[in-house]
Amino acid sequence: MSWFKVDDSFYDHPKVENLPMAARGLWLTCGVWCAKHLTDGVISAKRVRALGGTPAQIKALIKNGLWVESKDDSGAKCYAFHDWFDMQPSREQIYEKREIERQKKRKQRTNQTDEIATTSRFAKMSPGDTGGDNPRDNPGDSLGLSLAPDPTRPDPIRSADADPKNSQKGTAGFDDFWAVVPRKVGKQAARRAWEKAVKLESPQVIVQKMREYRDDPNRVKSTQNTHLPG
Structure with a gap:
């Protein structure tokens, strides 16, 4: 399970304090989706619309510096979270952590089986x-x-x-x-x-x-x- 980290001062950050509540909700929803799917903070415009994002909300997030509009490898429009890696772990870091945990559990199970x-x-x-x-x-x-x-x-x-x-x-x-x-x-x-x-x-x-x-x-x-x- 992955987590989307939100700083406890998010609500009064200069980029957020004047942001409409609906845009804040979209930012949080899309952040959780990116964390779950390990996209390193990139989400397609199509997915944003599927999650309920409106053009006005997207524009507000870009204007306030929370999102950056870009294009993916196929040329489709997408949005990237600004400074994603300042708060969130990268996909590689999560994979590495999961592998360490798997090795640890495998070793524990092996030791228990051997002892029994x-x-x-x-x-x-x-x-x-x-x-x-x-x-x-x-x-x-x-x-x-x-x-x-x-x-x-x-x-x-x-x-x-x-x-x-x-x-x-x-x-x-x-x-x-x-x-x-x-x-x-x-x-x-x-x-x-x-x-x-x-x-x-x-x-x-x-x-x-x-x-x-x-x-x-x-x-x-x-x-x-x-x-x-x-």
Whole structure:
């Protein structure tokens, strides 16, 4: 959406104070149309008539220096707002701003999607996972962890609260975990997955599972088979 900017002193500007109210309305209406269609303040005489402009109103705007009569590339009569770029952004500036906003939103959506996918994969992995670390793996793939509580163990959350050694939260202990990750890709995504994992399991257990997974010969075999023909 584009905006047509009007200064708050417009009403008593020397070019406007003696301008008939109908001409002021035409100026504003045409300005909004130019802003919407990104014409850089140029509007055809045909369009002005379609918007309700009369010859008297047009003449008043030109006489008071608010419009300049001109011709477009086809030779048709048109009108240009005087000093349009003093108050309004150019078409190129608006396109550039829109592209920046699109890139920003695209990056936000990508980061959110990656985080959800990584967390989901992280939570579904089991200690016996043999997924290979091929180049197409995403951060969090083949981490060899299960975030589902084990009924044979005490509640990991309560255990962490009871034992100061297991009270690491957030990113505490992540460096130990990252040190044993087999393929170090997507560190930030892995860190976010780690922060969620330590809420369901103690950091020491997670690191130990990762170490066992890293040293699992079946994982190495699966990795090699990933690259075999056929």
